[in-house]
Amino acid sequence: MQTLVPETDVVKRIVAERRGRPGPLLEILHAIQGELGYIPGGAVPVVAQGLNLSRAEVHGVVTFYHYFRRSRPGTHTVQICRAESCQSMGAEALAEHARARLGIDFHETTANGRFSLEPIYCLGNCACSPAVMIDGQLHGRVTPERFDALIAAGEKAK
Template structure:
């Protein structure tokens, strides 16, 4: 579980400075901002436009085009569920429905307690072990409803243990 710091224009500008001389700097900067802050804050759009001599529309267009860029902070745990053909053939649709009910959250949403963000994605590259789920960057294959519930229950228990400290 990682907690991202709040938005800081000063920190964002240092990230821009680290990457600004790269060819095609916008994407590396956006990735670095999201890695640092958990999302692309609204304040980043004009900041990047000014720093890279782009229009705000250009920056917004890139952020909105790529589904991996988040405009809101994610939950403490990010659950990515594969929606590609191999996983669909092995029950990914039913698993996503189960996950939505189990976590009480819609796809692309975050639970009310901020514990989980649920993100359907096109492919996790684990077709031979479908349906595949990635939780906090860890890939899991052959995930059914029971295994999904066990994985999320373990994370909730870890969160509670950390909170108790």
């Protein structure tokens, strides 16, 4: 059985490992989100103390960047590109379809904790629009049918 390490210990370790690097705050936040899936509110004072910053400064950085999240994500994170290139190939209809299929709006997580739906502004796959990224895997020319197949795979997978 996996030993549960308290979140604060994880944050303290990450800060200790990286505090000596030049301009380390973003790297530290990336590492925390990488391990815990999000930046818990309790991490902010720990990071602030470790870097000799105010809590406001750390909070300000966490909230400035769209990528950092302050709540636990679903098992799978579904990002739908909403930028111009994907719009020209039906991304708005795809977004509508995704909302209906998952029963949630953007920035929400399904009640069973399976999927989080996030908007994204360009995945750099603009010659294969519309694009979707699921757990870091990129998908191009995504039709509503293909989207449903990807979600069905996510429902089965652990």
